[in-house]
Amino acid sequence: MRPDSPLAVPSDALFGVHNLPYGVFSTAAEPGRRRLGVAYGEHILDAGAAARATGASAELTALLDAPSLNPLLAAGRPVWTRVRAALTAWLTADEHRAAVEPRMVPRADATSHLPFDVADYVDFYASEHHAATVGRIFRPGSDPLPPNWKHLPIGYHGRAGTVVVSGTPVVRPCGQRKTPADPAPGYGPTRRLDIEAELGFVVGAPSPQGSRVALADADEHVFGVCLVNDWSARDIQSWEYVPLGPFLGKSFATSVSPWVVPLDALAAARVEPPARDTEPLPYLDDRGARPPYGLDIALEVRLNGHLVSRPPFAAMYWTYAQMLAHLTVNGASLRPGDLFASGTVSGPEPRTRGALIELTWNGERPLELPDGTRRGFLEDGDEVTITATAPGPAGTRIGLGEVSGRVRPAH
Amino acid sequence: MRPDSPLAVPSDALFGVHNLPYGVFSTAAEPGRRRLGVAYGEHILDAGAAARATGASAELTALLDAPSLNPLLAAGRPVWTRVRAALTAWLTADEHRAAVEPRMVPRADATSHLPFDVADYVDFYASEHHAATVGRIFRPGSDPLPPNWKHLPIGYHGRAGTVVVSGTPVVRPCGQRKTPADPAPGYGPTRRLDIEAELGFVVGAPSPQGSRVALADADEHVFGVCLVNDWSARDIQSWEYVPLGPFLGKSFATSVSPWVVPLDALAAARVEPPARDTEPLPYLDDRGARPPYGLDIALEVRLNGHLVSRPPFAAMYWTYAQMLAHLTVNGASLRPGDLFASGTVSGPEPRTRGALIELTWNGERPLELPDGTRRGFLEDGDEVTITATAPGPAGTRIGLGEVSGRVRPAH
Known part of the structure; x- marks a missing residue:
């Protein structure tokens, strides 16, 4: 083959023959x-x-x-x-x-x-490290995890219509904000615009309403994975979310990477999930599954080009198979194009956290960037890029590409 | 016209010339x-x-x-x-x-x-009577409304893919249930299957991401209304919903009426919303709107044919125009086929409540039906039908048809 042929791609390229996203x-x-x-x-x-x-x-x-x-x-x-x-x-x-x-x-x-028409979008909360750190920030001294956390993968529905492809600018959202010190809510652009670095799972084969998808059948339904940035306005979210969950703090935009990596390309990335300390109900029990449903995917988060975090997906408590089994256990149907995301991917170390709220301890400890700037939350003009790679066969690596977005000022 | 012509319809028929759903x-x-x-x-x-x-x-x-x-x-x-x-x-x-x-x-x-392909489905919580009664049941002695309730119409995204047309059977969902007395959650069919009688608003004209729809422009976007039964599994919901809101307790099925009544048919039903005791932020301020955005729609809920409630939509605290202005205030886009529902319609009197959890005080005071049976929550085989009418021009009435569904046993 001519070396300048577009088909002359080394087998260890991130978008090489083992990937094909x-x-x-x-x-x-x-x-x-x-x-x-x-x-x-x-x-x-x-x-x-x-x-x-x-x-x-x-x-x-x-x-x-x-x-x-x-x-x-x-x-x-x-x-x-x-x-x-x-x-x-x-x-x-x-x-x-x-x-x-x-x-x-x-x-x-x-x-x-956008690589697919998003049917329903569900966001989970599957990282123990993320959930526990958020708990420590907001409820110091009490149990950092809610009582249901280790019994089920907590999730909620997001807005499918505002899922956008990487590169789409994100307009700073406006809304009601209220800190505990304020007597009443005010209105204006969010002051706490954040990211959440996540992995998204793209559903292919549908399932009928009234039946459930067993954990062992997850791979018959999950086509592949993409990267997700679940943009979040923390001040809007914290005021609105009791009792029915996040709404406008999330629904303004969710960015996804342009390349959907097939599950088949991730065979070498399958790993055992971390040890769990709570007995799962049978429909969530993945012990002994071969191959296991953990995925050794290494994420990187860059803010204005500077690497600020390396979240490890292998540290996630709940697997995609458990998320799918839970999502359908009540008989909810699946449609082609359903997207379910993992929630923020955070590891145990400070610089492995996948959201600014954790990286800056709710803005109290701003990040010092190499260009001399500091960030508690995002400023207008900031660009966030999330990339990821995973092991491929024979020492190669698979690339998941990137999801990127720049913040535009509020209208 | 021949009296037996299908076009020989009295002008005061519920599906007469003033309706045309x-x-x-x-x-x-x-x-x-x-x-x-x-x-x-x-x-x-x-x-x-x-x-x-x-x-x-x-x-x-x-x-x-x-x-x-x-x-x-x-x-x-x-x-x-x-x-x-x-x-x-x-x-x-x-x-x-x-x-x-x-x-x-x-x-x-x-x-x-199903009359339209549902894009995104949002469910609000717009009845003060419903929210306050639920608060009194679960938090006796404390403020029945959450602190944000009178500042914004609380809402969350539901599952668009499980919205079904009236007549579709509803399979009793399974899932994790835990009462405060249980040491750990169990798995099985819900024991507290409930309904929520709601009004749904069908979005027509889209709006772009990053912009908002002003309250005064609501009627440019809202095409019409339908009836909604937001089936709810209360035991699944109560265990899962902290901190990210309802998920599997709702996502198994949401039924809608087959006929979408155009907003144009409801001109005679426009009424002032109830007096509010909290100053709204400007984007939610509907004082002085002409015509007003309240709707005098009378719902009826029947269980196995027996009338059990007459929820009055005119008593809703938040209007559809406020819900739409709130839904888009953060720049969330609208798509044709977006459906937003009001949340349970409940009035101030006991027999005007739109959910069994209120009508039976969380099952503690079962309904005594005329056929001698009693119901705290729904049993297999039960059929629930919600109907509604509204004033039309010149003393006529507009029918919204019905949304009906029968409970099938869990698989």
């Missing part, structure tokens, strides 16, 4: 035409065009020649496996090179769009 | 073909067929010849007004009778479907 892109030449693509090295394979050029089956071509991932999501795991095998062959087999090479678009020339 | 139906002859319909007397106007038969414009025909309300929802208020005028003419003008009469389908022969 899916996204939706357009080009400057055809800005209105959204296409399914697969990231490979520095290029994107135009998946629909490649299917046609390689003479793929009509079924497979229809799934890939689509403006969003949703048809492929709905098709289910046996089809996901076939499609992944076909993509691998197209990108690596000599026989396909002439057909595929012209269907590679430089990533630098492409615009990314 | 929209729904989606199919017939036994073509069970797979979902069509937009307008309820009129005992019939449904096949709206797409009528548009074609009357030679309506291509734009209007495209909006009505659709399998859901969503295209019409997205079109915005000026189009809604034109469509309503056209429907009125088709159903009442002699010149259209020959074209329209054959497009009337008996309601008894039709199957109703």
